[in-house]
Amino acid sequence: MELYYVKIIETLVVITLYILLRRVVFNIVSKTLLRKLIHKSRGIVIRKVLNLLLATICGIFILVIWGVKQSDLLVFLGSILAVVGVAFFAQWSLLSNITSSIIIFFNHPVKLNDSIIILEGKDYVLEGVVVNIGLFFVTLRTTDLSEITLPNNIFIQKSIKNITQNFNEN
Template structure:
């Protein structure tokens, strides 16, 4: 009975999901090709691909109720309540969101790569190290003394950074020995 009553809506939902899967495939392929061409770390590529998947999933969850006949005014109350709760929760964790947003910005426009030796000009705590990893929330820097420092992405966009040595990690192994 349910399937007969909502047959058209279910078919439309199926086409929407199929369309979004094709769009996801195209976007992920495009981001991966552009990222590899620009020498972006594989972990960062996977992170951006996850962001694309989540955004398309949320878009599907927004469109599907309209396919089944919901009116905007009906959903406005639900969404405003959800956004109010999320807004209060997000205000409490604004630092995490700031780091995620900075991570996305750094993915597209960060001039340094894994292996580069950089200096962060922080007035209180200047840091100099080799970029070991760039993650969603923070950058991992290996200091000259071997210590690992995690530096928040949002601070990376706020502080002046100097490139000291490009691909410093590769230079350590230029003696002819293989890593494998």
Template sequence: MEEFIADHKSSMLFSLILFILIITLKIIFTSIARKVGKLSDFNPVRTNLIIKYINIVLTTLAIITLTFISGVNYKDLGVLLSSVFAVIGVALFAQWSILSNITAGVIIFFSFPFKIGNTIRIMDKEILDPDNPEREVFVIEDIKAFHLHLRSPKGEIITYPNSLVLQKGVVLISTYKDEEIEEPKENS
């Protein structure tokens, strides 16, 4: 046992440093995501989803780094990784829209100027109805990882992909706080 510890002392030390670094980064990134969520008044479910993404990325980086620390043969690792990435690449190409919607969901979390309860108009020719402009207005019911839930004036729930929200123009008509404020009356 002592011989094993003596032979692998440096790799165990690097593994311990990596573990402490990953835990520290997890705490820092989680607190940043929670602060952004709180300052921007985001739904806690959305904040927890972003924290889950952060944990997945940090875990993946830790596993990759641990493989290099443990001294895996790079030639064998290259063959393994190229095979795995070939399969993953084909799968992600087949599911590109899902990947782009997840990425758009993360971008929307950090920089989307609209929140749940806002009334919006999406400048998409497939949604726009020149005969009935009321149909163009939607209230954001929920923001998920892959799509938005929008409520039409008729009460219909429409799911709209996150990637399209970033590609199309979105007009903010009113916020949920605007509806509580009364309009000032004009003096005649």
């Protein structure tokens, strides 16, 4: 009977750590939203992805605490990852765009309403204002009021000149 008490206490500790870590991560996301002036709906998507990741890790720890054999757990996770891997390989650009989206959210200096120039080559540039940074695409509004949509994985690879940032520094 004492064995179950220890497992219950360990489970409660893992759940408490999950809740605390989730709160810390959500606060970081909220601060990033405010600092980069990103649309709130974007934060919802990032929170869902990070919450799923944290919940999965928490679930694995709880399964280990309650005696699921690590070899059985690894076989199950390996099977799941194989199926997901095949699905993502078929949709490689989907995974690439989601990963790029998270990188843009946390580390990219461009934010909403910034005027930018994307240097495509010597003779071709894209110029516009960032009107949306989504999970898969970044949307620019050009000077002639048309919209250009760039996949996040392409956007993150391009050389970008931020006109707004240069203007505000002067």
